[in-house]
Amino acid sequence: MKTRSPLLALNLHAVLLFTLALPGPSGRAAEPAGAARVVNPGPPPSDAIVLFDGKNLDAWESEQGGPARWRIEDGAMVVVGGTGNIRTRRAFGDCQLHIEWATPEKIEGEGQGRGNSGVFLMGRYEVQILDSWQNPTYQNGQAGAVYGQAPPLVNASRPPGQWQTYDIIFRAPRRDGSGKVVRPATITVLHNGVLVQDHFEIRGSTYLERPQYEPHPDKLPLVLQDHGNPVRFRNIWIREL
Numbered sequence: 001m002k003t004r005s006p007l008l009a010l011n012l013h014a015v016l017l018f019t020l021a022l023p024g025p026s027g028r029a030a031e032p033a034g035a036a037r038v039v040n041p042g043p044p045p046s047d048a049i050v051l052f053d054g055k056n057l058d059a060w061e062s063e064q065g066g067p068a069r070w071r072i073e074d075g076a077m078v079v080v081g082g083t084g085n086i087r088t089r090r091a092f093g094d095c096q097l098h099i100e101w102a103t104p105e106k107i108e109g110e111g112q113g114r115g116n117s118g119v120f121l122m123g124r125y126e127v128q129i130l131d132s133w134q135n136p137t138y139q140n141g142q143a144g145a146v147y148g149q150a151p152p153l154v155n156a157s158r159p160p161g162q163w164q165t166y167d168i169i170f171r172a173p174r175r176d177g178s179g180k181v182v183r184p185a186t187i188t189v190l191h192n193g194v195l196v197q198d199h200f201e202i203r204g205s206t207y208l209e210r211p212q213y214e215p216h217p218d219k220l221p222l223v224l225q226d227h228g229n230p231v232r233f234r235n236i237w238i239r240e241l
Helices: 006-020
Strands: 049-052 060-062 071-073 076-078 086-092 095-102 117-121 125-129 164-171 181-183 186-191 194-201 220-224 232-240
Touching (some): 125 186
Antiparallel strands (some): 049 232, 095 164, 095 232, 117 125, 117 220, 186 194
16 A cells, blocks of 8 residues: 655645535534524614613503503513504614514414414514414414514514514605606515515505505504414613614
8 A cells, every 4th residue: 555655644634624614604613503592682773762671661651542551561562462563652664673473482372363463563564473383374464573564585484482583674654746756665575584584675554455555654553463372572772763
């Protein structure tokens, strides 16, 4: 058997070390795959409007008028089925929204009947909330979807009962002097830190089978949906842009 020279062996060893040190696609040394780290966000930015801090529902009211009838439990706001949607007392247009939510740990129902709620920008442009962990349903009805219009780019859902986050950048539609929409509303959504909507152009109100823009003010309240499931919310803040 032919033996390698010491110089050749040294060169092969150097090549191996260089290969192992090559950066991965992100520009960093390759790391083994694993579950994403779970981190808690810091306090809201100094210019943010805190909509819920775990203490009271003062920033909210029933969509039908009067006090919000959802309950506070262990620092979270919990949907009370049958009491109706709630909305902010203050109106918003362009905004950055941070909201944390969790579907019930105990799995009940399937498809759209499992951990369903929604975040309605301006009361009409919905980002779907759903327990989408191993729960097949139609694509544009999953968690992170612009309901009825755009499925999420990926399913970034965590198991039921775990806290999840939405970070949303929303730009309201623009109209000319006659009321005609000259620039559609756009939305970017990060679900648990993962991009699921990338500057999507909303085609109109999301609850309509054939979306179209309806006349509305430049600012409207944010609405959270009562779909009958005890979805929880916490740490909600918004920045006007």
